[in-house]
Amino acid sequence: MTQATGDQALMVLDGLTKAYPGVIANKDVSFELKRGEVHALLGENGAGKSTLVKTIYGLVKPDSGTMTLAGRPFAPSDPHTARASGIAMVFQHFSLFDALDVAENVALGMENPPPLRDLAQRIRDVSETYGLPLDPTRTVGDLSAGERQRVEIIRCLLQDPSVLIMDEPTSVLTPQEVDILFETLRKLRDEGTAILYISHKLEEIRALCDHATILRLGAVVGTCDPKSTSARDMAEMMVGGSLHVPEREARPAGDMLMQIKGLSVKSPSEFGTSLKDISLEVRAGDVLGIGGVAGNGQDELLAALSGEITAGRGQIFFKDQDIGKLKPDARRGLGLCAAPEERMGHAAAPDMSLVENAALTARKRKNLTRKGFLDWRGARSFADEIIKRFDVRTPGSGNAARSLSGGNLQKFVIGREILQDPQVLIVNQPTWGVDAAAAASIRQALLDLAAKGAAIIVISQDLDELMEISDSFAALNEGRLSAPRPTLGLTVEDIGLMLGGAHDMEVAHVD
Amino acid sequence: MLSLEKRPQPSRTWTLASPIVAVLLTMIAGAGLFAALGQDPIEALTKIFYEPLFGEFSFFYLPQLLIKGAPLVAIALGLSIGFRAGIWNIGAEGQYIIGALCGAGVALALYPSEARWLVFPAMLLAGALGGFAWAMIPGLLRVRFGTNEILVSLMLVYVAEQLLASMALGLMRNPDGQGFPGSRNMARMDAATSWIDQSNGMHWGVVIALIGVIFVYVLFAKHILGFQIKLAGQAPRAAAFSGVNPARLVLFCLGASGALAGLAGLTEVAGPSGIVSIDFNVGYGFTAIIVAFLGRLHPVGILLAGTLMALTYIGGDVAQSSLGLPGAAIQVFQGMLLFFLLAVDVLTNYRVRLRERGAA
Incomplete structure (x- = not known):
């Protein structure tokens, strides 16, 4: 166990606060990181995990609050200073040069790289010591994602860090690579390194971490020992107990509009999540909310439904x-x-x-082409209609889309689809980055469309939003969709478990 | 300290002004270049820009303007279609050669037929198809295997040049030419010539370039395909979301530019050049890249830019013969034009701000 060396706090964070315009990323965050422990930082997307570790790594300056490292005040002005103080970080996305070999890449990231030959030897030594097989002479372009991550880890280890920060390290790894990584991290922990481990995967945290700090909306909402806390409890803390589930009247089922049966598609992107055996159905008047942490197949699901990715036969049906x-x-x-x-x-x-x-999407339904020629007058009046009906703030429809604020452009995009009078509408993050008033009007517009007899699928990470507008709820987790359940009667615990991928939690190995 | 700040939307003024500013900057830098070569800069610039248009011998130079301008405009128009979609056909020179060879092949095969109604249309068709087919090689390779169309189309230029040499020395050599390389002179065949009025430089290439301007203008202003091309170039993901088929777009863009380059080659070989010779191609296919960008990838702009570029060719010849300026100086001059254009172009999307030192 870790108690032998772990009584003294190595790093203490006290009241860290960081606000960005319109959003508080970290609110009075305090916790202690001990020597020889793997400390999990757990939270949904947007909970403030990244801002917090960027503060520790010197990339973000906090508005208030203090940090101490080994008893001394610690306020790094840039990553260089942080590294010099013994902080190392492995980012989610790697910064490696494909054309160079492993040793050269490692040298590029070091403050004072030794001659390449010595470095290659040291890389071999470190990779043997920590069980991270890696040949320093191989070209990075030929390495797998897991091997690339090893390059980053070894680069960190060569600096002999006292604190190692890992940002969602398993998101790009195969299960075998995860096992190797965990072995390495345990070894480092036993040698006294403090590891700050960011993740939202509960099973992993239960398997690896000694201590967990849970963030929600920028603030610490709880701490626990993940080995003795159930996934259900952690999920509940992560989601928060503040959800209010509205009462909704039962409504007769409408006509079947769309059915998805066992949809499986491969993600077109290397870092994407492939969809696995997704089934759902929506009827006229339904609003189906799909929750889940970003990167679990949301983009792929939207693309498969919009037609950007085509699916196999017998998987997606529109009215039979x-x-x-x-x-x-x-x-x-x-x-x-x-x-x-x-x-x-x-x-x-x-x-x-x-x-x-x-004209980008409305060409077909608004009859904007005649024999292949675009009806620009029709497109202009449609654009003007969107601007008017959805209160898009812009000097005129001739302005470039990039001149609009995020919220206004979102109103335009949603308005463009709604005013085409669709029978089924799929939206992903309809109110992301949109101010409260605009978000409310977008939600109302979606509900109005459903009331007119359309079926709506809302993919969102905002659970409050999903609870507010949807009739039924399902969660995406690693490309799988939980069985949709009526929102009415859903408890916070239920949602937490669906989100955490707990529908197959039983098979997750927890040691 | 100067800093660049992105404009909320592209400046209309600068879109129009930047080619003009670029031309002016080129003239200033060019004047410096000529001065460094020991010439009176004003005189050199006068020789290049004024003499061909309004000088004593303008009756000779003005037709040249059409002859040199037409292939540049026709090729650049084709290139602009692909460039707007982010499809980089760098091998127009090769498509130009193959178009010329195919058209000439038809003319020479049908010689001595005098049925112009048959021969010339068949040549136009062959020229367009030849250029089209040559451009389909990089197109199909990219669509099927994901190869880079820049490299493939560029390398095919050198293949085309070898083919040209082989044809000029072998298959297409004039049997009555006492063994000299080069084909029969098609400009002198009534059934095959592309001349309309040789005395003022009018030939079918000019007509094709002008029709091309209208065609491309309508394509981009009114047609869904032009819209999709722009969309694919500016926001590929939005294009996919909108339902653009990328493979079809690649083939259309490369095919259209290949066909236009082929037509330019055909009208050149059957008129101003007349014969298939080893050094038939003079780099129009490459210069057209500059013309396309100088014309802002807009058909009317390309018409103006092609004319301007033709003028620097002719003016360069004038300056070369009367002032003894080296030919390379003119090429540097043309290169500077593209350089300044790209530099000034930044101002359409960014504005320059004066900022205090040290402010982050």
Whole structure:
């Protein structure tokens, strides 16, 4: 056990606060990090984990609060100072040069790199000591994600850190690579290194960590010993007990609009999450809320439904018609519209005018082309209609999309889809980064559309939002969708378990 | 300290002004260059820009403007279609050569037929198809195997040059030419010539370039395909979301630019050049890249830019013969034009701000 060396706190964080315009990223955060412990920092996306570790690593200056390291005040002005004080960090996304070999990459990240030959030997030594197989002469471009991570870890270990920060290290690893990583981290812990481990995967934290600090909305909401706390309790702390589940009247079931049966698609992106055996159905008037932490297949699900990724036969049905192979425009023609999360560059083209952006998706349903020629007058009046009906603040529809604020562009994007009168609408993060008033009006517009008999699928990380507007709720976890359940009667514990992937928690190995 | 600040949206003024500013800066820097070469800069610039248009021998130079400008405009128009979509056809020179060879092949095969109604349209078709097919090589390779169209199209230029040499020395050599390399002169065949009025430089290449300007203008201003091309170039993910088929777009852009380059090659070989010779190509396909950007990838801009670039060619010849300026100086001059254009271009999307030192 770790108590032998761990009584003295190595690093103490006291009342750290950091506010960005419109959002408090960290609110009076305090905790202690001891020598020889793996300390988990647990929380949903946007809970403030990243800001906190960036503060420790010298990338963010806190507005108030203090840190001490080994009894001395610690206020790094930049990562260089932090590294010199013994802080090392392995980022979620790697910063490596593909064309260089391992030793050269390691040398580039060091303050005072030794000659390459010595360095190669030291890399071999470290990789043997910690059970991280890695050949210093291999070209990084040929390495797997797990091996690349080893390069980053070894780069950190060569600096002999007293605190090692790992930001979501397992998100890119295979299960075998995770096992190797955990062995290494345990070894480091036993040698007295303090490890700050950021994750939202409960099983992992229970398997690895000695102590957990749970953040929600920027503040510490609890601490626990993950080995003796159930996943259910941790999930509940992470989600918070403040959710209010509205009363909703039962409503007769509408006509079946869309059915998804065993949808599995591979993610087009290397870091993406493939969808595995997803099934759901929506009827006229339904609002289905899909929760889950970002990166669990949300983007892929939207793309598979919008038609950007096509699916196999027999997986997606629109009113009994198999639409899995149809492209986006054909699906829109049937009445299936979508609004992706990323506004700039995905839902809208930043450098194009709002008129052009209106034509981007509305061409089919608004009859904006005649024999291949665009009806710009029609597109302009449609853009003007969106601007008017959804209160988009802009001097005019001739302005470029990028000149709009995030909230206004979001209103435009959502308005564009709603005003096409879709029968099924899929939206991802409809109110992300949008001020409260605009968010409320977007939610109301979605509810109005559902009241007119459309089915709506809302993918969001904002649970309050999902509880407010959806009739049923499901959670995405590592590309799998839990069985949808009626929002009515759902408890916070239920939601926490669905979010944490607890529908298959029984098989997770916890030692 | 100067700093650049991104504009909320591209400045309309600077979009129009930046080519003009670039031309002016090129003239200033060019004047410096000529002065460094020991020439009177004012005189050199006059020779290049004034003499061909308004000088004593303008009756000779003005037709040259059409002859040199037409292929530049036609090729640049084709390139602009792909460039807007982020598809970089660098091998227009090769498509130009193959178009010329295919068209010439038809003309020479049908010689001595005098049926112009048959021969010339067949040549146009062959020229366009030749350029199209040559551009399809990088196109299909990219779509099928994900190869880089820049490298493939560029390397195919050198293949085309070898083919040209082989044709000029072998298959297409004039049987009545006493063994000299080069084909029969198509400009002198009534059925095959692309000249309309040789005395003032009018040939079918000019007509094609002008029709091309209108065609490309309509494509981008009114047609869904033009919209999708722009969209794919500016925001590929939004294009996919909108339902653009990227493979089809790649093939269309490369095919259209190949066909236009092929037509330019065909009208050149059957008119101003007349014969298939080893050194038939003079780099129009590469200069057209500059023309396309100088014209802001806009068809009307390309028409103006092509004319300007043709002027520097002719003016360069004038300066070379009358002042003894080296030919390379003119190439440097043309290169500077693109350089300054790209530099000034920053101002369309960014504004320059004066900031106090030390402010973060």
